[in-house]
Amino acid sequence: MPPMAKRWAPVLEYVKPDLPHRRAVALPAIGAVLLLSLGVVTIRMMAASRSESSGRSPKSDLANIAVALDQFEVDCGRYPSTAEGLDALVNAPAGVGNWRGPYVKRTPRDPWGNEYVYRCPSPSGSSDYQLLSKGPDGEEGTADDIIGSP
Numbered sequence: 070m071p072p073m074a075k076r077w078a079p080v081l082e083y084v085k086p087d088l089p090h091r092r093a094v095a096l097p098a099i100g101a102v103l104l105l106s107l108g109v110v111t112i113r114m115m116a117a118s119r120s121e122s123s124g125r126s127p128k129s130d131l132a133n134i135a136v137a138l139d140q141f142e143v144d145c146g147r148y149p150s151t152a153e154g155l156d157a158l159v160n161a162p163a164g165v166g167n168w169r170g171p172y173v174k175r176t177p178r179d180p181w182g183n184e185y186v187y188r189c190p191s192p193s194g195s196s197d198y199q200l201l202s203k204g205p206d207g208e209e210g211t212a213d214d215i216i217g218s219p
């Protein structure tokens with residue numbers, strides 16, 4: 070054994086037996102701290118995303134309404150008129166034969182509590198109907214409008 074090793078041998082012998090015990094306590098403690106931190110971060114992220122839009126996505130709402138409108142069109146041979154609106158997905162419009170609804174549980178509103186805008190035919194003429202959310206500001210024609218595609 071080199072002279073330096075002889076000099077530190079008593080210290081190493083004293084530390085060696087205690088080292089596995091320290092690892093056995095330290096590793097689970099580090100793991101618990103990491104899991105706790107991860108849990109706190111996850112909970113904060115979930116709370117922030119729910120508070121932004123009440124946990125609902127207007128794009129998914131628009132897609133679901135489009136499916137209901139398509140089913141109405143298959144059953145009745147046409148889309149609801151602008152005057153009938155999205156209420157035609159809940160209640161049978163007068164004079165419509167083959168209505169097999171309701172196609173949705175209630176007249177849909179966006180996550181901000183506004184009614185979705187529905188026009189048939191579409192003012193642009195590029196599709197059968199126009200469907201959009203007025204966005205958080207509740208005003209149509211502003212930059213935050215969310216447009217659905219039929």
